[in-house]
Amino acid sequence: MSEEPVPQAIRKLQPGRLVIASHNEGKVREIRALLAPFGIDPISAGALDLPEPEETGTTFIANAELKAMQAADLSGLPALADDSGLCVEALNGDPGIFSARWAGPERDFGLAMQRVHNKLVEAGPEAGRDAHFVCALALAWPDGHIECFEGRVDGTLVWPPRGEHGFGYDPMFLLNGESETFGEMDPDRKHAMSHRADAFAKLVAAVF
Structure with missing residues (x-):
């Protein structure tokens, strides 16, 4: 996890209803667990x-x-949005902010992982497998105030993908120092060490 100083929020988040500004059920599930x-x-x-x-x-x-500002504006409630993705060093940071789009309109991450693997094969045997996940969290209020936090974890990519847990690119991502991919890891354990957990720890320290 990154070791940047925790930003100090200008506004605290009060208990009550909060919109998770996502239609990705895996992401919603992880954020709900972190907010519990x-x-x-x-x-x-x-x-x-x-x-x-x-x-x-x-x-x-x-x-x-x-995403957070639109959800807060339309719902009249505070809204928390996550934008996250996989950045592969040998692919100049791709898929990066396009991580979901690499999965196509059907959000087929099996296809997305295959595409990453194919690009690495094309890059040649000297291309490394270093990669990192990034998670940006934005917390917005209906009046337009917003607080932002970013987390990161570093690892390597494996092939073929391993594990049935998690979502997205989790089955091909092996966190540095671990023997299980995020796809193999117990969800609670992953929640404690992921890029989302890193960003969320900063959010919690600042707004609660």
Whole structure:
């Protein structure tokens, strides 16, 4: 996990209802578990039938802000958005902010992982397998105030993918120092050490 100083939030988050600005059930499930101890009553953007905005930002933070601000504006509630992805060093940081788009309209991450593997094969045997996950969290209020936090974890990619847990690229990501991929790891253990946990620890320290 990154060791940057925890940013000091200007505004604290009070217990009550909070929109998780995502239609990704795996992501919603992880964020709901992380919020459980703090008196927050989370509801997903999907459950509220909120539209998914077009992610036009050029960074993880920009896309998280865009999603959080739209959800807060449309719902009238505070909203928490996550924008996260896999960055592969040998692919110049791809898929990066396009991680979900590499899975296609059907969100087929088996296809996305195969695409990453194919690109690495094309890059040749000298191409490394170093990669990192990034998670940007944006917490927005209906009046337009916003707080942002970013987490990161580093590891390597394995092939073939391993494990049935997690979601997205988890089955091909092996955290440095671990023998199990995020896809093999017990979900509670992953929640304690993931990029999302890193960003969330910063959010908790700042806003609760």
